[in-house]
Amino acid sequence: MPELPDVAGFRRVAEQATGRQVREVRVHDAQVLRGIGADAFQRALRRRYFAEPRRHGKWLLIATAAAVNASPAPPTLLLHFGMTGSLQWCAHGDELHQHDRLVFDFAAGELRYRDMRKLTGIHLAREQDEVDDLLAELGPDAQEIGTDEFAERLTRTRRRLKPALMDQAVLAGIGNICADEILWRARIDPNRSTTDLGAADLDRLHREMRAMLREAVRVGRVPDGASWLTGHRDEPDRRCPRCSSALRRMRIGGRSTLWCPTCQPA
Structure with missing residues (x-):
């Protein structure tokens, strides 16, 4: 099961997308999405820019930035990896793994969410209050607590x-x-x-x-x-x-x- 060190590793993978614009979102298995359908998820993130990811416990958070004058306000992506999840940075044209459930396409490559068992998944928060609600029951991060x-x-x-x-x-x-x-x-x-x-x-x-x-x-x-x-x-x-x-x-x-x-x- 991915724990704090694993998610720290996934954070470094996601950093390869920092500052890059999402050209396309391909949802190969909508079961990994939580509280949102595939079409709405794709519309919300297409043409957004990924900010630097941050980690809290076993969660990875990626804020997004809008293109100039774009609306509505850019959402935040929250990823949990359950028992078998991971993030992979792949070149365009790399063979799709059977457990690649979601692909973010950038000009420089693809960020893929890979998960065999699909026990948790991906949330999209429109407002900071939604982020706070999702993380409300978590204690302090184990790497930061005094x-x-x-x-x-x-x-x-x-x-x-x-x-x-x-x-x-x-x-x-x-x-x-x-x-x-x-x-x-x-x-x-x-x-x-x-x-x-x-x-x-x-x-x-x-x-x-x-x-x-x-x-x-x-x-x-x-x-x-x-x-x-x-x-x-x-x-x-x-x-x-x-x-x-x-x-x-x-x-x-x-x-x-x-x-x-x-x-x-x-």
Whole structure:
């Protein structure tokens, strides 16, 4: 599932369209559109210019600019990538992938929204109020939140730590793989209650989260190298890359969770 680092990578893909005018919008599967039909979507974006994209949690937002004297006011594109979504920058004439649901055509190339399962999709907001409504239930972005606010939001209710980290209303952007990686780096058991965390635990957790996200955003995904927990998720004999203990896996909050019982004691 795309998480904050992946969407940061998609943002860099979308930057290739910054300042460029949409020549044509081709909707190959209208099921990825939310709250708008294909014809209206195409009319709203044709001949618009894409502004620099920005990210909040797992959402990517692309404001648009109008041609001179064009009306109505230019809308904002909001993309969510669900379980299998991505953005691809392709040359004209590149073969269309079977899961390319939407194509924005520019003079320099094509920006394609690719998604196999179509669990979420694309919104078009006409006004800033609509953008605010769509993002209203999200907490602060995990890459931007400060230490004090992080501690306050994480500990305001009694619950297990991993589900709290993944709750987008608490913190926007952290998914299953990021949460496991952060907790492993911070040496904290994912089953611990948020109310059992001391100031030192919270400070370390925030510090490791920021460091992990910084590295992962740089490459546009959670790295799966030998020194990362993620790199050992699918091994038949899963071993901790730090202490070589056998890793454990169980479901916490309905999600498959990997951790090291030696490095992350209860």
